Amino acid sequence: MTKKLSITSIQKAKGDRPLTMITAYDALFAKLFDPIADIILVGDSLNMSFGGKKDTLSATLDQMIYHTQAVCNGAQNSFVIADMPFGTYPTAEKALENATRLFQECPADAVKIEGGQNKAETIRHLVDNGIAVCGHIGLLPQSVRGEGGYKVKGKNEEEAKALITDALAVEQAGAFCMVIEGVKAEVAMHVARAVKVPVIGIGAGNSVDGQVLVFSDMLGLFEAFTPKFVKKYLNGAELVKEAVQNYKDEVESRRFPDEIHTY
Incomplete structure (x- = not known):
């Protein structure tokens, strides 16, 4: 990429080319992803992949x-979206207070909020006050305890209609794009066709307007389990462990540091 995407260029990508979104949580990986990814999501998934927690709910605004x-600090070109964590947007006013603080303290381009029709008023209030919002519908990780687990959506006609209603409400509230997670592929396709803004999928098939993956899943660094929707593009965990073992072997055998690496 040679030019940073804007909200307008993200919206214009719909029907033109699929958008690539990936998570990052630090400057090191953000800098690696920056020349390639359209959008970097600072996801509350960091609570799991970075913090070792069982879900995202205890992530804080700080x-x-x-x-x-x-x-x-690491991303100069990618459009950066930050998740609003659980408990920071129970009302429209509280959401504005917390999103304003986030915008004041870091140069994120937008925030992401989970919820459909029930969060439309909140999204509209943020947008009306200068906060760009990416929506998130379908499977909502912040609702996992309330729903009793991670449950795929769109399994019947009622759920499919509700998802389209949610997408339309999020769009009409002013969100410039939205994530759709854990939804049957055919239903996700109909949702994407129902709205004019890009719909970026995760576990939602190939007929939406883009894809997002958690970087540690995509790079094969997370070993506990692999969700069905994840493709590993690198066997990262094995490569890292092999490198560390090689380092250990060379330290113990005094092959490192050698003359080249000594002042």
């Missing part, structure tokens, strides 16, 4: 600000 600052 954590999200810290990691978003780090990502923005």
